[in-house]
Amino acid sequence: MPLADAKQSDAPAKRERAHAGAVRVVAPARLHLGFLDLNGDLRRMFGSIGLAVDVPRTELVLKRSQTFKGEGPDHARALATLRKLADAYKLPAGYEVKVTSAIPAHAGLGSGTQMALAAGAALMTLEGIDHIPSRLGEMVNRGARSAIGMAAFEQGGFIVDGGRGELDRAPPILVRADFPPAWRALLVMDASTAGVHGEDETNAFAALPPLPADAAAHICRLVLMQLAPGLMEEDIAAFxxxxTEIQKIVGNHFAGAQGGSPWTSPGVGRVVGALRAAGGVGIGQSSWGPTGFAFAPSQEIARRLYDSAIEVARREGLEILIAEGRNRGASVEKIANT
Structure with missing residues (x-):
């Protein structure tokens, strides 16, 4: 949705400004599990596989104010979104945002998209403006390569998008399915390392050679004939x-931009290796990392895997979280002004 179009929509905002108090938004992190096609000879690029998870998460409360002000982790990102949208919709007041929790920045968990969408959805809801998360994401410059962050915000679950084509819009969602409720993801977190981001990310993508077409074809076959069916039939071994095979192909392709390793954080790679040796499946790194992951078929087995690897993680200065898949999107609710 172009900003020029948005500026025509200030009338509904003015009608609803008498409505109430504040809005709370809770948005899920997302794992980026790999790309479908980094070759591009079919005139589409990327294609992403993703999963919404319940932790970590971004939570904020928005209310009106005479000025723009914020507090809490990563609130500057929220304020930037609020200023941009307030200008686009010609909203007369400022806003106060309080961020009570934030997905770690540059960890491969979609922090920027979730913060922008959380702030944007809070503003739209507070002012009574109809909105669609994908269009809102485009307005705040999200979805340049992947739509899984926007889909995680809107719907949750397991997601596959169709990559960027010739149209100037976010990729279409091809698959959206519930993640099996019993399954767990173990997330290996390294707070001391940041994944490639910003201009460095743009340059890294530009420098990567095309993935061979046969490798891209193999990934697409794995997704269509093994990964997605395994998830839908709750066959965690197939999934x-x-x-793991998709991550091996993609990780090796990105290694040149990560110091020659498929792991941004070598320590994360060692801990994920320990989880795999103890029985974890579906191992890899989310996006540019440093967050790594492994999957387990139940909370009990996830806890056993956690116990088997936590001492290794602590020696590396890392943290392990046990996450559930989140099969619903962000929660957005009006609350009393505080």
Whole structure:
């Protein structure tokens, strides 16, 4: 949705300004599990595989104010979105945002998209403006390569998008399915390292050679004939084997931009290796990392895997989280002004 179009929509905002108090938004992190096609000879690029998870998460409360002000982790990102949208919709007041929790920045968990969408959805809801997360994401410059962050915000679950084509819009969502409720993801977190981001990310993508077409074709076959069916039939062995193979192909392709390793954080790679040795499946790194992951078929087995690797993680200065898949999108609710 172009900003010029948005500026025509200030009338509904003015009608609703008498409505109430504040808005709370809770948005899920997302794992980026790999790309479908980094070759591009079919005139589409990328194609992403993703999963919404319940932790970590971004939570904020927005209310009107005489000025723009914020507090809490990563609130500057929220304020930037609020200023941009307030200008686009010609909203007369300022806003106060309080961020009570934030997905770690540059960890491969979609922090920027979730913060922007959370702030944007809070503003739209507070002012009574109809909105669609994908269009809102485009307005705040999200979805340049992937739509899974926007889909995670809107719907949650397991997501596959169709990559960027010739149209100037976010990629279409091809698959959206519930993640099996019993399954767990173990996330290996390294707070001391940041994944490639910003201009460095743009330059890294530009420098990567095309993935061979046969490798891209193999990934697409793995997704269509093993990964997605394994998830839908709750066959974690099939799901895990496919994901590990996809991550091997994509990780090796990106290694040149990550110091020659498929792992941004070598320590994360060692801990994920320990989880795999103890029985974890579907191992890999989310996006540019440093967050790594492994999957387990139940909370009990996830806890056992956690116990088997936590001492290794602590020696590396890392943290392990046990996450559930989140099969719904962000929660957005009006609350009393505080």
């Amino acid at each position: 895990g084997d496919a994901l």
